[in-house]
Amino acid sequence: MNNFTFKCPTKVVFGKNSVEQLPTLLPKDAKILLFYGGGSIKRNGVYDAVIKELKGHKFVEFSGIEPNPKYETCMQAVKLIKDENVDFILSVGGGSALDAAKFIAAAAVLEAGDPWEEIIIKAKPITKTLPVGDVITLPATGSEMNGISVISHKEKGLKFAWSSELAYPVFSIIDPTYTFSLPQRQTTNGIVDTFAHIMEQYCTYDVDTPVQDGFCLSVIKTIVKEGPKVLANPQDYNARANIFWAATCGLNGWCGVGVIQDWASHGIGHELSAIYGLDHGQSLAVVLPAVLEYCVKEKAQKLALLGREVFALEGDELDVAKRTVDKIKEFFLSIEAQIKLSDFGVDKNDAAKQISERFKERGTVLGERANIDAKATKEILLSC
Amino acid sequence: MNNFTFKCPTKVVFGKNSVEQLPTLLPKDAKILLFYGGGSIKRNGVYDAVIKELKGHKFVEFSGIEPNPKYETCMQAVKLIKDENVDFILSVGGGSALDAAKFIAAAAVLEAGDPWEEIIIKAKPITKTLPVGDVITLPATGSEMNGISVISHKEKGLKFAWSSELAYPVFSIIDPTYTFSLPQRQTTNGIVDTFAHIMEQYCTYDVDTPVQDGFCLSVIKTIVKEGPKVLANPQDYNARANIFWAATCGLNGWCGVGVIQDWASHGIGHELSAIYGLDHGQSLAVVLPAVLEYCVKEKAQKLALLGREVFALEGDELDVAKRTVDKIKEFFLSIEAQIKLSDFGVDKNDAAKQISERFKERGTVLGERANIDAKATKEILLSC
Incomplete structure (x- = not known):
């Protein structure tokens, strides 16, 4: 730790x-x-x-x-x-x-x-x-x-x-x-945001933090189970309460103390909001899976643990890690999130060019291994 | 919740x-x-x-x-x-x-x-x-x-x-x-105390709190895995750090908000410390398994979930619940805790009589269902 x-x-x-x-x-x-x-x-x-x-x-x-x-x-x-x-x-x-x-x-x-x-x-x-x-x-x-x-x-x-x-x-x-009347888009955005917050804190490299990892997986399990419930029945108090408490715990520090954190998806997502006006949650639904795919080898251990614990996947580490990213995309689609830039009428080539140029100019380098530079960001956005 | x-x-x-x-x-x-x-x-x-x-x-x-x-x-x-x-x-x-x-x-x-x-x-x-x-x-x-x-x-x-x-x-x-030099007795007491704190908050009846339940199980999993490590190698920094953070999270409220809590084991354990001078952790190693056994039917759902997630038990709920209590005793023994009153030279008949009389006099009723009265306390202590 x-x-x-x-x-x-x-x-x-x-x-x-x-x-x-x-x-x-x-x-x-x-x-x-x-x-x-x-x-x-x-x-x-x-x-x-x-x-x-x-x-x-x-x-x-x-x-x-x-x-x-x-x-x-x-x-x-x-x-x-x-x-x-x-x-x-x-x-x-x-x-x-x-x-x-x-x-x-x-x-x-x-x-x-x-x-x-x-x-x-x-x-x-x-x-x-x-x-x-x-x-x-x-x-x-x-x-x-x-x-x-x-x-x-x-x-x-x-x-x-x-x-x-x-x-x-x-x-x-x-x-x-008070969340009973939320539009589906905002409910979905909130679930994606919570998912992404946990992944930014959890899905990096291991420094032996089993308490925190378990906390992270508890939040993920909860939103994967309760998310579809609130979409199916917006007035389900228990499910709404669990989704809210998961969101609060997702970024109050309890899951993230003493661990290595990432925040590359947020860094890239903020640019999509700033330039194209995507909702925060929308930007993350697009960027997070692409970042995880780009970094799947270096994040394999944590991805695989998540895949086994949350999605009951079996197999060798890298294989499970890859299928976990697929499962995350499936989960996002199941809660009616859109996961491609084209879903929002954004040209991926334009986004890749504009945002990588911004990062180059600012010298921005993201990710827990500081390897998401302008060039990597371009590749990630071209896969969105 | x-x-x-x-x-x-x-x-x-x-x-x-x-x-x-x-x-x-x-x-x-x-x-x-x-x-x-x-x-x-x-x-x-x-x-x-x-x-x-x-x-x-x-x-x-x-x-x-x-x-x-x-x-x-x-x-x-x-x-x-x-x-x-x-x-x-x-x-x-x-x-x-x-x-x-x-x-x-x-x-x-x-x-x-x-x-x-x-x-x-x-x-x-x-x-x-x-x-x-x-x-x-x-x-x-x-x-x-x-x-x-x-x-x-x-x-x-x-x-x-x-x-x-x-x-x-x-x-x-x-x-x-600073915990490297702790005597084994204190290391063991601390692990038992943490285990008991979580059980007092987790092992009651369900009010649909998956985030908190997952946090509880994360702490339990951590101490079950890391406890034997610190006893085998007292200078293992990572294991010591994880045990400490598990203990802190065990009673800082993060695991216990919005859930039904118990605290019967602590209530009875405090009497054993007050009358016979047992360490707090020692009293809990004796009382907690006895309380869980006494209440195994009403705590079956949470006990079984713990047994499945932490000890990989399989089977029907009540059966798994019962075997989970056995596993907890095994775990306590494996970290060199003593789980019988006779281990401390305390006569169980004397303890049952004295403490149940105190509870009767004070009108003490413990447990999440308020069913651990003087009579139940007597039975529990006679099984210690």
């Missing part, structure tokens, strides 16, 4: 009617920014439930933060925070709203410089943020229990992740009933 | 030479109480390593806290804290020292009343504590990442657990190399 440091101070309140605990979680005299995206939180009832619990609190609203949240929109919220002397941000919605909330919490109290440059590009350690709490309604990013945030810059056509020890939510409320 | 609330704010620093990070973790101007047990921390080098990192800090020492830490000894430390105006407690050693540190951290700032009565017997919610950090050197209790503390009252012959959201360590440093 590698040395590691771990801390996740977020309080999680999980289950039916957990929004009712909001009054005990919010600081008494805070001026709150109620921060959300489009109208879905008004359709699924969570907006009304939150408003009811905000009785007695001073609050202002900011709506309209988009999927793949934009820097430009975030800066409008920062202005509102300053104008209204907000001192607590309550994000209601999915990981995009929460990622944006984390960014504006840091940007609003940044002492000098441009927030995009200072927080994301220079990635300077942040020294303070406003506190953020959330009611998370989409099982996908794991943002509800980590200090990670992904922000896009519309004008520059860029999408990057940043993170900070200070960016963890103070609390996260998870009521799986 | 049941509704749950989870928060564990402890920062974990894990790995070789992690004690070197102590200066970055300790508050700059704090007066520190260096709190430890007997001489083992001087023999294994951790005392010297800690003293080196305390350079520049004001500190006083309190040594002599015993295994099954006593209230009476704790109160001596409380006096020292008050006399010396200590404002940070650094526990160095095993779970007993840390449990005691948590208790004195609460007792030292208790505003009124007797700490045993207020904190443990009346279990009033604590409103403040001194901060506690630790260098934990024994993989067993999981105390390094939870808010639980177990204290014994020598005069009254009692042993009870208490817990608080405020009792979590601020940080826990885990360097598995």
Whole structure:
């Protein structure tokens, strides 16, 4: 096991009617920014439930933060925070709203410089943020229990992740009933995202970490079993709860401490979102299998273990590893994900050229063995 | 899955030479109480390593806290804290020292009343504590990442657990190399304790929690595989690291959120420690298999899953469940645990009589179905 440091101070309140605990979680005299995206939180009832619990609190609203949240929109919220002397941000919605909330919490109290440059590009350690709490309604990013945030810059056509020890939510409320009304596309995206998070942490080379490997396989087994259930019956509470908890555990650090991590699929996927506007989950459904295929020999041990434990495959290691990638593609197709660039009208030659040129220019090298360079990225995208 | 609330704010620093990070973790101007047990921390080098990192800090020492830490000894430390105006407690050693540190951290700032009565017997919610950090050197209790503390009252012959959201360590440093020199008895006790912690959380009835069940089985698989390795080669770093991380994960809440829990074995085991002085791990090696045997029908589903996944057993559920209990006994014996009361010179008739009388008097009822009453406890102990 590698040395590691771990801390996740977020309080999680999980289950039916957990929004009712909001009054005990919010600081008494805070001026709150109620921060959300489009109208879905008004359709699924969570907006009304939150408003009811905000009785007695001073609050202002900011709506309209988009999927793949934009820097430009975030800066409008920062202005509102300053104008209204907000001192607590309550994000209601999915990981995009929460990622944006984390960014504006840091940007609003940044002492000098441009927030995009200072927080994301220079990635300077942040020294303070406003506190953020959330009611998370989409099982996908794991943002509800980590200090990670992904922000896009519309004008520059860029999408990057940043993170900070200070960016963890103070609390996260998870009521799986609010996922009953998710469109199939978002349910599917969330399952693919969770699958990919685990693979980025698990599917590298072994440094003797059986506890963590078992945790990873438990999350994978759960989503492979429960994923089809939520698609078949969107109101299956138990399945929705298991999918949500799997998503949260998929990126709260529990599965990834002390192991070798990858993150090449996310690195390439973010470019597909930035250039062609693919949903995050859509980009991963395309890129992850291609990366696994490209690296199948060096990832054979972990792939084979997964294939044996999750898909009951038998045979020699490399053979099982290859068939495991096929099984992952089959699983993605079974939950109605699309796994080819052409499914999204994207020309693979154009993607391969543009993204490999970006990586060349930036000197980007990805993967746990630092061997996914511009050339490898081109090959991977040409196979998508 | 049941509704749950989870928060564990402890920062974990894990790995070789992690004690070197102590200066970055300790508050700059704090007066520190260096709190430890007997001489083992001087023999294994951790005392010297800690003293080196305390350079520049004001500190006083309190040594002599015993295994099954006593209230009476704790109160001596409380006096020292008050006399010396200590404002940070650094526990160095095993779970007993840390449990005691948590208790004195609460007792030292208790505003009124007797700490045993207020904190443990009346279990009033604590409103403040001194901060506690630790260098934990024994993989067993999981105390390094939870808010639980177990204290014994020598005069009254009692042993009870208490817990608080405020009792979590601020940080826990885990360097598995300090476990190389553990006596076999302590290594064995720690493995049994971890096994029992998981069983108390896992082996009840199913409320559809596949993520958590998989986490539990991962910890069990790890200790079944790595336990014999550390006994055969005490200086096997990887095995020691895996055993330690399994112990920490065994009781940090990750395996137990949203599930039905038991804790009957611990409830009975604490009495054996209080009356006959058995080590905590020793008491569990005796009681856990007996409780599982007594409840084999109602625990059959989870026992059988464990038997299939960990011990590769096959057959119908109840049959596999019964053979799983046998396998657990075999495993305990294989790591040199003793599983009969007579191994410790304790008369089972005496234990059954004394403990069932205590439970009758207190109205104690244990187990996930609240069916382990005084009578059941008597039967269980007569089978030990």
